[in-house]
Amino acid sequence: MANSSSGDSVIDRVVRVLEAFPEGVSALPLTELADRAGLPLTSAHRIVSQLALHRLLEQAPGGKIQLGLRLWELVNRNSPILVLRQAALPFMDDIHQVLNQNVNLAVLQGDDVLFVERLSRRGSVANRAKVAGRMPVHISSAGVALMAGQPRHAQNEYLSRFYDPSGRTTVDHVRQLLATAAERGFAELAGVVDPDTWGIAVPVEDRQGLAVAAIGVVVPIAEVRIHQIVPALKTAARGIGRQLAAPTG
Amino acid sequence: MANSSSGDSVIDRVVRVLEAFPEGVSALPLTELADRAGLPLTSAHRIVSQLALHRLLEQAPGGKIQLGLRLWELVNRNSPILVLRQAALPFMDDIHQVLNQNVNLAVLQGDDVLFVERLSRRGSVANRAKVAGRMPVHISSAGVALMAGQPRHAQNEYLSRFYDPSGRTTVDHVRQLLATAAERGFAELAGVVDPDTWGIAVPVEDRQGLAVAAIGVVVPIAEVRIHQIVPALKTAARGIGRQLAAPTG
DNA sequence: GTTCATTATTCCATTCAACGGAAAGAGTGA
């Protein structure tokens, strides 16, 4: 029990407030925010006010609450993701130039992959903002590549938790995918968003051989240079790994 | 007084922890983090543990504390900055293509400008990660353009606070800069980082004519197309403003 | 212009979560 009825700490509540924004929505009225965060209106009001004082939240004109500038600034200065991004971008760009296909960079978060950066097909900058998307591990090549590069026990835990509500995939199939990926050093998977594409991804390994990220491409099924793609990705992944291991990484 | 000696709330402390990372540093040992945040070690430990439970912080192998994936994800999904970024990128790219110069996008935060996006000169992707930098308003063209587009009272408050420790700039000079920028609809300023360059910036205005962002370029002093640059920037700024005002903005 | 509905803010008595010193544990290097 907390000071009150709900049984969670202040920090739990702060997190719930920050997480209350639905994907892509950047501003909510206080009442709805309180509702989504599962907090009494009064408490939400108090917490929001305090966070706003530090500009982790802000009050948009109209009274709606949104994430604050200061929060964006903090994350874009100190998040370890930036180190990864910076190490990877030149190599991603190389691949992008050579293949002119979607190139993406992902990390593992729980049982999902989190896409951290994406260079889009037509060099269109517009799509660059479309990062921070998630996908279940078993339906993305990056996910399979990442999971296959985790320690045995982590893989087993993942597999034991595994359940596909759509029933399209069995645990055994996933186990097979991981084994193949581990053996071949890359993962390939039929496109989920677009069925006429393949995803191909390779792990970026740290010095212990653990997969800390995955770099991958999405290519049309008809793409004929597949045998060139994997070596290119592997080379890039090694380069990124080396960059990350460097002293100023 | 708080429950204890220091006299600040839990939220204050959480913020201090998140803000404790020096620029560019992404991981700190707990003891140093506690020190920088001005917290007793025990309290820091408790707070960090709780934040780590929600992955707002993470423990890197080796025990160092760093900002968590979840925090990065939240910000990159829901921050209002993304809306601005997405609206601006196509226009920034246009200018970048035409002029082949550094193009940047900034917003006002307190008495600083915060650079939100930057397209670098040689199309080099490597520099893309170099965002989230700050500069005092009065030494950046983006800052002057932004401040000149604030309501009168905000400008006066800024000017009354103004003090340049280096003594290079007087309040009157800044006042003059703002007046000129307001009159001409753009700001130009000698390069600070590189003395052989000029910064030129125009405000992006909302429907009330308030400057919500600034888009600008950095060009060599020798650049001869200056008279083309300002109209190009103004056009882009109008486009961005229109995009932001659109229903799905 | 008035009423009614919704949302935001302030007030304040109660109480349990937050606090941090002390001590134990883990890790490292001499």
Add this chain to the structure above:
DNA sequence: TCACTCTTTCCGTTGAATGGAATAATGAAC
């Protein structure tokens, strides 16, 4: 092995956090 540093656990004390109730602001409908 010992000495040192950094991390984690323990636990008695106490004031910050809590949320219902009341008030204020907003705005839609008539």
